[in-house]
Amino acid sequence: MSDPLSKRRLKMWIRLLGVTRAAEGELREFLRVRHDTTLPRFDVMAALYRRREGVTMSELSRMLLVSNGNATTVVDRLEKDGLVRRTPSETDRRTVHVALTPEGLAQFEGLAAEHEAEVSRLFAGLSEADLDSLTDILKRMRGA
Amino acid sequence: MSDPLSKRRLKMWIRLLGVTRAAEGELREFLRVRHDTTLPRFDVMAALYRRREGVTMSELSRMLLVSNGNATTVVDRLEKDGLVRRTPSETDRRTVHVALTPEGLAQFEGLAAEHEAEVSRLFAGLSEADLDSLTDILKRMRGA
DNA sequence: CGCAATAATTTCAAGCTTGAAATTTCATAC
DNA sequence: GTATGAAATTTCAAGCTTGAAATTATTGCG
Numbered sequence A, B: 001m002s003d004p005l006s007k008r009r010l011k012m013w014i015r016l017l018g019v020t021r022a023a024e025g026e027l028r029e030f031l032r033v034r035h036d037t038t039l040p041r042f043d044v045m046a047a048l049y050r051r052r053e054g055v056t057m058s059e060l061s062r063m064l065l066v067s068n069g070n071a072t073t074v075v076d077r078l079e080k081d082g083l084v085r086r087t088p089s090e091t092d093r094r095t096v097h098v099a100l101t102p103e104g105l106a107q108f109e110g111l112a113a114e115h116e117a118e119v120s121r122l123f124a125g126l127s128e129a130d131l132d133s134l135t136d137i138l139k140r141m142r143g144a
Numbered sequence C: 001c002g003c004a005a006t007a008a009t010t011t012c013a014a015g016c017t018t019g020a021a022a023t024t025t026c027a028t029a030c
Numbered sequence D: 001g002t003a004t005g006a007a008a009t010t011t012c013a014a015g016c017t018t019g020a021a022a023t024t025a026t027t028g029c030g
Helices: A004-035 A039-050 A057-064 A068-080 A102-122 A128-143 B004-035 B039-050 B057-064 B068-080 B102-122 B128-143
Strands: A084-088 A096-100 B084-088 B096-100
Touching: A004 A039, A004 A102, A004 B004, A004 B102, A004 B128, A039 A057, A039 A068, A039 A084, A039 A096, A039 A102, A057 A068, A057 A096, A068 A084, A096 A102, A102 B004, A128 B004, A128 B128, B004 B039, B004 B102, B039 B057, B039 B068, B039 B084, B039 B096, B039 B102, B057 B068, B057 B096, B068 B084, B096 B102
Parallel strands: none
Antiparallel strands: A084 A096, B084 B096
16 A cells, blocks of 8 residues: 555645645635634635525535534624524525625625635746646546 | 636635545544544644654644644643653753654554555545646645 | 434534743843 | 843633534435
């Protein structure tokens, strides 16, 4: 199992983790300093922005790859701040729909463009060709 | 700022985060189920394994890209379990050296090969050529 | 129908993580 | 040599995260 290919995959994973953590750190600081918010809050709002009609708690945690309990607490805090709203489902009383409030939508729209610019700045070293091959590889990694 | 290249970089980042989180989730489960440990504990032990002579707390948190306070608490727990040891520096009384104990070393060596195999399994879809271009791109992302 | 299995969500304890403040020690510039 | 600033570590409060247990609701099988 410790063939050269396996070792290379391990080195790649360590490198990948380093790049991701460094970028997350920069984005976290950006969100904190410039917008007084956090990465998990941003992630939830971005997911709700993409699905304007709202999602269930389970869908939300699947989208973000976090546990149900985690989604609950982040949504709790956003709801207390008036940025998202829970609505009980009409057809299934176990289910809850979450969506951005108008305030949440407004805040996110004020954030999104700057966030995109920050991400673009972080990865300014990547050309179109880099993005082509990287995207191709990432797609195949996800499937594996 | 919202040119097509910027949008592509953002999509790539979201995809990258997805791949990383999915892999982290699998590794976390692997460590929990098969070795009764966690990702941050593993990360610390792996860093100390690479630097067998020991590192300072500051070096450790720089290596892992975590805050000093975080390194302190993870090392606290590992020390309580007898897997790492703190030693005061002889030349600078502010500084502390951390290193694996013999027990820590033995445990990590029992873990390392299986961990590598698991990582390799997770990224089995990547060929040598993929690793070439991916490594090249990741190197340039880190510098940016 | 009745009930067992499944599903959606929340709750909970434990651990992780950050960023800021506090503590102790060292370096250096007068 | 003394004070001022910088550095290494820990502490702390707050928030994040997990995984398991608890709760409530639905489904489907007999």
